[in-house]
Amino acid sequence: MNCGIISPGWRGKLIRMTSWRRQHYAAIFISFLNNIKELLLTMLIVFVFGQSSQVGGAMFYTFFYGSILLFSLGSGVIKWLTFQYRLEADELKIKQGFLFKKNRFIRKERIQSIDVNAKMLQRMFRLVELRIETAGGGGEPEFRIVALKQEEAALIKKELLSKDRVPDKGQVTESVSQDDSMTAAYPDEVQKSAHERKFRWELSNRRLVIAALTSSGVGLAVTFAAAATSQLQQLIPEAVYEEIIGWLQHSSFVYIGIVVAFVLFISWVMALINTMLKYGQFTIVKNGDEIHLSRGILEKRQLTLSQKRITAVRIVQNLLRQPFGYVSVYVESACGGRKEEDLSTILIPLCKRGEITELLGEIVPEYAVKRQYAPLPSKSIRKYMIKLIVPAVVSATVIAYFLPYGSWALILPVLAASYGYWQYRDAGIGHTEGILLLKYRTLSRCEVVVPRKRIQAMQSSQTFLQRINDLHTIHVSVMTSIAGKTFTLKHIDRMQQEQQFHWYSYEEKRKE
Amino acid sequence: MRATPDQRLTKKALKVWRITASLEMILYLLLAVGYGLASRYFNFSSWVLLPIIIFIITLGYVKIAVIPELQWKRWRYKIYENEVELLYGVFVVRRVIIPMIRVQHVDTKQGPILRRYRLAAVTISTAATVHEIPGLEEKTADELRDYIAGLAREADPDD
Missing domain, CATH: 1.10.10 (Arc Repressor Mutant, subunit A)
Structure with a gap:
């Protein structure tokens, strides 16, 4: 069995990874630090509360932190020892686990996206992390090899993404450019489609x-x-x-x-x-059907999205950006969402409102529609206002009663009312032939662009109170990487609700 | 304007809902009785017991006698060739359209009480959502499942 470390002279040689291999040694160190990071909160809590209580003393601390370090290191070593991967003709095999062994065969067709990330830790060793995402379903849609050489990652990526018949053994040669910059992660793609139309955008x-x-x-x-x-x-x-x-x-x-x-x-x-x-250094490269996003100064991150898998576009404008007319644009995608970004992927961190249509036209042409909205009926004004006024009045009363200078709190209901009116003003609904547009404000102003064929189900609901005014709430669900996501617009009138159902209905479209 | 869906659930569903609600209420009552017994042996205050029991009985009346009836009256569904439409809800009335081409799979499921009355529920899953038609006759549920699955298979993906 080959024990994983690539011989120094492997560059440019014939490589076909038919043997099981381990990750780079650095994986031990990286998972050690990650363990420490995860336990940091526990350590902090013990540190903070341990001081006020009288238990333990110095012995306790030494023992406690010592065992954490030991445990983290041990688990890192075991993980490294037991984690092995092997690239075969059209799948990547992975086995891992010490007590609970797990084998995973990732077939080429099932792969949705492959990212090569150079996080800070990895960069210290001039390594990268490979992150593979497979089609939904099952508990773990994603999978990582934490530390491997950049060339190897590029090779695995190329092998697994290549669509054509797998060439015979030994035919695959890989000459990797000596360039150490991260752009080297996609050298072949850049060459391959040099003749195709390419679009590039950078955040200034x-x-x-x-x-x-x-x-x-x-x-x-x-x-x-x-x-x-x-x-x-x-x-x-x-x-x-x-x-x-x-x-x-x-x-x-x-x-x-x-x-x-x-x-x-x-x-x-x-x-x-x-x-x-x-x-920092946020770059979008649109290449055929693929959208490559890369960002980050200390931690380089790259993400490849397929244009076909994007299910919705969101244009978000927070309060601070509103006066200057700046917005940011997010995409929902059937793969590639990040937890930290509310399960959406940021597409454009900042641009002028006026530039959106043009940029979307280059990146995701389907979504570059003229965004026109119909306002909500005037009877929904009070819905938006009352919803905010009630809690404001309650809390203002409490504050005014109990706190000194509390009567200033009576200003709260007025603020709430104005904010409710503002929410009403910013809400709207519209559609073109194949695209639904929703506009609403929570704190930030949000516009959602969803194609009809991406909507998995459309729902309208009416609460007890809404029934009095014959108002409705509309919900549309789209697929995202984890489960689904539902966009909601409150208090539209019955005409608008019927119009939307008519627009969406596959039965009525068929009859026409 | 769209026609309201015309298919109802079986009347037996009402019975099952009432049984489920009753079981839930019995559980609450048992908890209250347990508290009452405990207050005899320990130093718990027992005056709270009366309001709690009154509350449980009122809630029980609403949940057993009133809500299932309203729920049953509201529930409608219709299977069209190209989509499924549902209409349901007591306090919040919901109306849903699920196009056949978005249907990923259709299942029937059955808990012990549903099984006792030879009833079943049909669940319809899309890539983002799951919808349920509760309380159908076993036979209807099976037929419905196969029918929807068949239509979903045939649906034109280019639509």
Whole structure:
């Protein structure tokens, strides 16, 4: 059995991976660090609570952290030892598991997408991660080889994606360019379709900065910063800490306001840096049917989507971007969604509203329609307003009653009412021959573009209260990588509901 | 305007729903009785017991006598050549269109109570959603399943 490490002189040689091989040694280190990362929260909790309770002492800590390290390392080694893969004529075989053995044969036809990612850890060893996604169904649609050489990843990718008959053994030679930049991951594709029409779009640095400044990750960062600040107590010497508390207790609201503003500012800066790192060097390359997305400064990520598998396009404009007319565009795809992005894939991090149709025309022409919406009936105004006013009135009453200066809270219902009206104004529905358009606002303004043939089922619903005004809610479901996703527009009138059902109905279309 | 679907569920479904709701209520009552017994031996306050029992009985009346009736009256379905249409719901009325070409698979399923009354439910799955027609005669359910599966197979994928 070949033990996995590719001989140094393998470049440019005949390679046909018919033997079982292991990942690069670095996989041990990478999975060790990943384990630590996963246990980080537990470690933090023990650290924080362990200090206040009196159990254990130094012995306990040594033992606790020691065993975590040992466990992580051990599991990394075992994973590396037991994980083996083998590329065959038209499938990739994988076996893994120590106690519970698992064999997985991934057949070529079942593969939906293959990504080659160079994350930070992998980059340290000049390695990449290979991520294979298979057609839905079954518990684990995706599968990773954590550490392997870039050339090997490119080869596996090429082999598994090639559509033609598998050539005879020994015929496959691979000459990989010596270029170490990540673009080398697709050298053959670039050559193959040089004659085809290609489209390339990059996120300019100016826009990257604007995207970062207006990212809505700010809220998340604030939460994190607040949590971190509350832990400062553990790190600051007690005398200093008490002094600060004393100072806070004696100071007025203004000082506390300054502290809060400072926390907000820091977290905003953190969110800023995070977004810049995540979406830096964002590039779209459209090549025939394939859309290649790559992004990231520290962690390079690449993703290949098939245009045919895209099921919906979402145009999202958050509150900060609205005044400047900037939007971001997401796609729902039957494969390739990422958890961190709300199961959608970001297609364009930032562009001007006016540019959307043109960009979509280049990338996903099917979706480049003129977006025209009919407003909702005026009787739905109060639906949108009342829904927000009720909780606002309740909380304002409570606040006004219990807190000093609480009567300021009475402004809340007014804000809620205006926001409800705004939501009504931003809601709309429209359709062309083959495309349904929905527009609504939660916090951000959202436009959804769904082709009729991508809609898996259409539903209308009417609650008890809606029945009084004869209003309806419409739901359309599309397929995404994990399960399905349903888009909802509330409070359309009966005419609009009937129109939409008529537009969607396969029975009525047939009769015409 | 679209015609309302005209197929109803079997009247026996109503009976099954009532039985299921009754079982659920009996469980709640048992919990309340258990609490009552415990309050004799331990130092629990027993005055809460009365309101709880009244609440359970009212809820039981609504769930056993009222809701199944409304639910049954509302439930309609229709299988067209190119799509399935469902209409159901008591407090929220839902109307669904599932085109035949989007149907991935059709199953029948049966719990112990449904089986006792020789009834079954038909579930229709698309790539994104699952829909259920509850409470059909076993025979109807089997026929419906095969019929929908047949239409789904024949449906023109270019549509």
